[in-house]
Amino acid sequence: MRSAIIILLFFAMSITASAQTLQQRRVDSVFALVKKYFNEKNADAVYNLTGDAFQKEISIIGWADVAAKQLFPLGEMKETALISFVNNSMATYKTAFNSVTLQIFISLDQKNKLETFIFKPYTEPANNKTALVPTSNPMLSDMDKQVDTVARTYIQKANTVGLCIGIIKDGKTHIYQYGETKRGNGKLPNADSFFEIGSITKTFTATLLAWYVNEGKVKLTDPITMYLPDSVAVNQSLKDITLQNLINHTSGLVSVPDNLNDSMTDPFNPYKDYTKQLMYSYLRTCRLNSKPGEKYAYSNLGVGLLGVILQYVSGKPFEQMVSEIITRPLGMLSTAQYLNPLISPRFVSVYNSDGNPTIAWDFDVLAPCGALRSTVNDLLRYAKANMHPGADSLSKAIELTHHITFTKDVKIGLGWHVIPVNGISYYFHNGGTYGSNSFLAFNAEKNIAIVVLSNAYEPTDAVAAGILRKLQ
Known part of the structure; x- marks a missing residue:
């Protein structure tokens, strides 16, 4: 059926x-x-x-x-x-x-x-790998051993390939590498290997929004219809949605628009062909699932639409905004939507839920949801900037993204969710595509941050949460 x-x-x-x-x-x-x-x-x-x-x-x-x-x-x-x-x-x-x-x-x-x-x-899961997967972990300190205990439960699974973990604790940075960048090549992923980071991209989109709010170009309370073509804005269902509703997932919009499947030419690369024209076509007649501001419901469409609005406000493509406002000032030279030929060899191969090779995702209008690719080193720089912002304009935008905007069922700021791990709250986001998984969390008071990147479909949440429990 x-x-x-x-x-x-x-x-x-x-x-x-x-x-x-x-x-x-x-x-x-x-x-x-x-x-x-x-x-x-x-x-x-x-x-x-x-x-x-x-x-x-x-x-x-x-x-x-x-x-x-x-x-x-x-x-x-x-x-x-x-x-x-x-x-x-x-x-x-x-x-x-x-x-x-x-x-x-x-x-x-x-x-x-x-x-x-x-x-x-139903098929029984494939047996875990019997031989120990190679690692750079020296197994010398208590932290090394604690990380290995958790990481092994992930990397020894039959459907995982590579794993890179970055930790900031007590002012020191620790990097742990496991597995391979491509099955069979014997090459450990390192802190400069590129991975898809999926929805962690949304926190960059949130920072862009905060930047333009502080610049006086937009307000969080602006109705989205201010920035939409008349042919779309005429839909009365959209009139009460604000920019804040888009980034904290309280807009009432669906997660994925109904016409996505109609545009899809490759089921393994589902967002590649979804254009702004298709988005507007959906929005012209869509109905909301809940009243804006009343209910949290994760929406890729909402954040994608926010990206379109910010591009309209700035006159710049999404990747250019990310580069000029966030990554270049922070020295994050290995974070981008598109990888040029000089750096693309650092991009890992990706693997599906069965551990078989698949393809990395491409994006059109929904790029602000999850198009960025990055490295452990760059995301640790990003975590530091979030934990210890300065007094410059970017830092003020980052601080604004941490302001809590919704607390019913979910605690969320602008893009960043807040989660408890053994009673300690972390700002957090994770991401996943058909062949990659990512996790980033930080707590400024504890001066702890963790980045976990994998080139497999298997979620990394348990790895990151398990390590955080041991580090606290």
């Missing part, structure tokens, strides 16, 4: 965050109802748990036919176990039926209705 599956998004929250616990409980509660109605062979009740996107793909009659002919003959759902919860949205349950074991993928839309509901054969 076809499914109403939405493209996997950049990571929104850490597994350590309370908001994810809340979302996971929501998904678990819906899955419990699915199991109940499935075992009662009540196809209509299951269908009533699904949302608009799913129901666009299959009618209630079509669903009843699929359920009767393909699903209910599997027998009752017996033992079920959550085996992963990715992107704070996509849950995978190992489910034993009478004669077969399957995995069921479930995610919810912003109305807590089923958006993804897919049955697939």
